Amino acid sequence: MSTSGSGLQVHDLDCGILSQISLTVRPGEIVCLSGPSGSGKSRLLRAIADLDPHAGEIRLDGEPQTDVPAYRWRRRVMLLPAEAPWWLERVGAHFPDGPDAAAFEALGLPADAPDWPVTRLSSGERQRAALLRAVAREPRALLLDEPTANLDATTTEQVEAWLRQRIADRGIAALWVAHDMAQIARVADAHLRITEHRLEPAPCRSSS
Amino acid sequence: MQIIELSWWSLAGTALLVLALAVCTHLARLGVAREITIAAVRTVIQLALVGFVLETLFRFAALHWVALMGAAMVLVAGREVMARQNRRLTGGWAFGIGTVSMFVSSFAVAVLALTVVIGPEPWYRPQYAIPLLGMLLGNTMTGIALGLDRLTDTAWQQRHVIEGRLMLGEPWSAAIGGIRRDAMRTGMIPTINAMAAAGVVSLPGMMTGQILAGTPPALAVKYQILIMFLITVGTGFGTVAAVAAGSRRLFDERERLRLDRLSPARQRG
Known part of the structure; x- marks a missing residue:
């Protein structure tokens, strides 16, 4: 593995039950990650975002994680958890530069949703708003933990299309945890599966 | 103004009142009779000790x-x-x-x-x-x-x-x-x-x-x-x-x- 390069590079990462994990996500590329529940997918994303202590080397555009202040690393390598918390009263208050109404509509959210109290959002709306909140901070890499878990089929495809467009436009390196093989077939440029505490390349489309 | 001296006898009288309270709570089964007694004894011992320490400290x-x-x-x-x-x-x-x-x-x-x-x-x-x-x-x-x-x-x-x-x-x-x-x-x-x-x-x-x-x-x-x-x-x-x-x-x-x-x-x- 080269020491310089662009995108997200993980080399020999040990975290929790996973060991010697190596992977590369190039800018603008979507790598899907699948595996049974409890196999350590979320722990892996947390380690890459530097939220859990871990061993191994992680680089973004050639720069090692340890050379960057932790908060700046997380701003560039942004983790979107399956259920992201909201702590202020209004949805829009969580967007530092103000929410982008067009983006809200593109994801099937009402244009006035930023003025809503957070409690008015359904779980699916909350998940899409959390996606917008993360992407609004212009990360270089996105770690998506089942970003469409609470969405119906139509909305899921809407979010997938919007994310693919955004990832391609901004050259974001995206690591996407997914369960649904159909979703992986729709969005993935590469697919990695966790088996026996290791990562193995898997086909993006099921051959059967 | 003269400070009125407190005698140990009058303190013992107040202690009897505390004891009476302990007995009453015991009869009413409030379950704090033991705690009252122990806390009262602790007050006496701790304060007496601190008084002794302070008297010594004030002398030196x-x-x-x-x-x-x-x-x-x-x-x-x-x-x-x-x-x-x-x-x-x-x-x-x-x-x-x-x-x-x-x-x-x-x-x-x-x-x-x-x-x-x-x-x-x-x-x-x-x-x-x-x-x-x-x-x-x-x-x-x-x-x-x-x-x-x-x-x-x-x-x-x-x-x-x-x-x-x-x-x-x-x-x-x-x-x-x-x-x-x-x-x-x-x-x-x-x-x-x-x-x-x-x-x-x-x-x-x-x-x-x-x-x-x-x-x-x-x-x-x-x-x-x-x-x-x-x-x-x-x-x-x-x-x-x-x-x-x-x-x-x-x-x-x-x-x-x-x-x-x-x-x-x-x-x-």
């Missing part, structure tokens, strides 16, 4: 003995701060942060008051220094214990919010900012309330004592105002320092929330 009014007494008081207070927390920092940090913050704020305020404001000769005269330090430590201890307890408890309950904010790239101090401010406020509220209610709801203990001992009320009031200001300053700065240090300790050098540095919650009620 040397700086090193006063300093030793002050050090013992701050260590006991540090242990008490630790014992009053539901989830405390492990590895001696709960004791260390509490004790150091109390030491810095209480001692600084006490020394300042003794040398600049009151000015006894010598400045460390134990009749002034020890009661002053005692009142400062007692209140600072409560403030720091409340503040740290609130900090660690809220951080644990709101761990998802703190981590969610870290994930969005906020520095640790921003991610815990609201919780930290809340904990500092919690530690200061008792002294603020005490200032607001002084003289109206309660007659402060020190003023009452001085008046009983024959001090003119006007002078006792001046002393009480001084003490309340000192207590507020000592508690306020002590709480701010302890909560600031405690919140930093909840994160590691990579600004990760490290709740594994807290002991498990104790059973409450």
Whole structure:
């Protein structure tokens, strides 16, 4: 593995039950990650975002994680958890530069949703708003933990299309945890599966 | 005014009243008879010991003995701060942060008051220094214990919010900012309330004592105002320092929330 390069590079990462994990996500590329529940997918994303202590080397555009202040690393390598918390009263208050109404509509959210109290959002709306909140901070890499878990089929495809467009436009390196093989077939440029505490390349489309 | 001597016989009479209360609670099966008796005996023994220590200390009014007494008081207070927390920092940090913050704020305020404001000769005269330090430590201890307890408890309950904010790239101090401010406020509220209610709801203990001992009320009031200001300053700065240090300790050098540095919650009620 080269020491310089662009995108997200993980080399020999040990975290929790996973060991010697190596992977590369190039800018603008979507790598899907699948595996049974409890196999350590979320722990892996947390380690890459530097939220859990871990061993191994992680680089973004050639720069090692340890050379960057932790908060700046997380701003560039942004983790979107399956259920992201909201702590202020209004949805829009969580967007530092103000929410982008067009983006809200593109994801099937009402244009006035930023003025809503957070409690008015359904779980699916909350998940899409959390996606917008993360992407609004212009990360270089996105770690998506089942970003469409609470969405119906139509909305899921809407979010997938919007994310693919955004990832391609901004050259974001995206690591996407997914369960649904159909979703992986729709969005993935590469697919990695966790088996026996290791990562193995898997086909993006099921051959059967 | 002559101070009326209290005889041991009249004290023994009051002890009989406490005993009568213990018997009544026992008959009513309130289950506190044992506690009343033990606490009463502890009061007698602890206060008698402290009286003996103070008498000795007043006779040998040397700086090193006063300093030793002050050090013992701050260590006991540090242990008490630790014992009053539901989830405390492990590895001696709960004791260390509490004790150091109390030491810095209480001692600084006490020394300042003794040398600049009151000015006894010598400045460390134990009749002034020890009661002053005692009142400062007692209140600072409560403030720091409340503040740290609130900090660690809220951080644990709101761990998802703190981590969610870290994930969005906020520095640790921003991610815990609201919780930290809340904990500092919690530690200061008792002294603020005490200032607001002084003289109206309660007659402060020190003023009452001085008046009983024959001090003119006007002078006792001046002393009480001084003490309340000192207590507020000592508690306020002590709480701010302890909560600031405690919140930093909840994160590691990579600004990760490290709740594994807290002991498990104790059973409450």
